[in-house]
Amino acid sequence: MTRPKVSFEFFPPKSLEASFRLWDCVHALSPLEPEFVSVTYGAGGTTRTLTHEAVGTIHKATGLTVAGHLTCVDASRAETLEIAESYAAAGVTEIVALRGDPPKGAGGFRANPDGFGSSVELIEALADTGKFTIRVGAYPEKHPESADAKADIDWLKRKIDAGATSAITQFFFEAETFFRFRDACVKAGIDAPIIPGILPIENWEGARRFAKSCGTSIPQVVEDAFTNATRDGTTDLLATALATELCDDLLQGGVDHLHFYTLNRPELTRDVCHALGISPRVRLQQVA
Structure with a gap:
């Protein structure tokens, strides 16, 4: 079997201790040669500045391909595109474009009067710049705000048609959930890669x-x-076994890229990757 591609999601640190944990995570997982790594926004855009700083620093310090998350929440169109331009200026040309979660207690998403009203509008504006590879989110099970699963797939097709080049799914527990979703996407005319999101349960x-x-x-x-x-104190063993089995089922079903939600804790993700045979490549030294 061909070595699968992997990618990792991190979240921006909010304290000095969290900064050290993020960097420990980056350094632990970067030897696995990820296709890209991404850095999230907090709900309501609360970590916008922290996300931008983390994206730029990781890219500059490691040379990894970094995808910065960008949302429509609590910002005008001009402010949102200014952040995108600052990503580009820092050499970051991948963006995960999302509507974003509203702040806690907000009672649902409300667009800024001068902002993007949906992820599709944001994707169209980013695509018009010609500067970015745009990834989007996808839900293999019905989004809580959707009428049904078909509505989710229809919306995903709109995002792809607007300029997105791939989608990353929300996490799930059974490979068949992903395969049903993937087949439905193909039937709907979506030909962009759908990357399964994996959550090793910490x-x-x-x-x-x-x-x-x-x-x-x-x-x-x-x-x-x-x-x-x-009860038995074996949750890490169970989490590793379940995530490894899920990933193996996905790979056997033709998946060639796994995206891990690390929660800035690398151990389980690294153990799952190693169990799948994804480990740092041995580089032979040249003989003088």
Whole structure:
């Protein structure tokens, strides 16, 4: 089997301790030669400046291809495009373009009066610059705000048609969930790569809350397994085994790129990659 491509998502640090953790994560995973790494925005655009700083610093310090997240939340069109231009000026030409989550307690997304009203509008504006490779989000299970799964696929097609070149999915627990979604996308005429998002579970209670908020269904067998593993103190072993099995099923089904949500903790992601045979390449020294 050909060595699959991998990519990693980080989030920007909000403290000195978090900065060290981010850099430990970057240095632990960069030897795996990711296709790209991405840096998120917080809900409501709360980490906009921190994200921009982290994107620029990672790109400059490591030479990795970095994709900066960019959202429509709480910013005018001019402010949003100014951030995009600053990415380009720093040599960062990949963007993950998202509508973005509203601030907590906001009761739903409300566009800035002078801002982009949707991710499609943002993608169109970024594509018009001709400066960026644009990636977008996708939901293999129904988005909490969507009428149905078909509406999600229709919206994804609009994003691809607007100028996006690939999509990264929300996390899921079963490979069949991804395969059904991928097949539905092909049937709808979407020919851009759909990259599965993988979440090695560092904290089960946190993952359960996240799954509920984004519409990810949890199989009962997974729920039971983590209940038992929590009691026995073996959650890391279980998380590694489940993520490795999921990734292997995806690779056997023709997937060639895995995107890991690291939560700035590299150990589980690195262990899963190693279990899949994705490890730093040995470089032979030239003999003088």
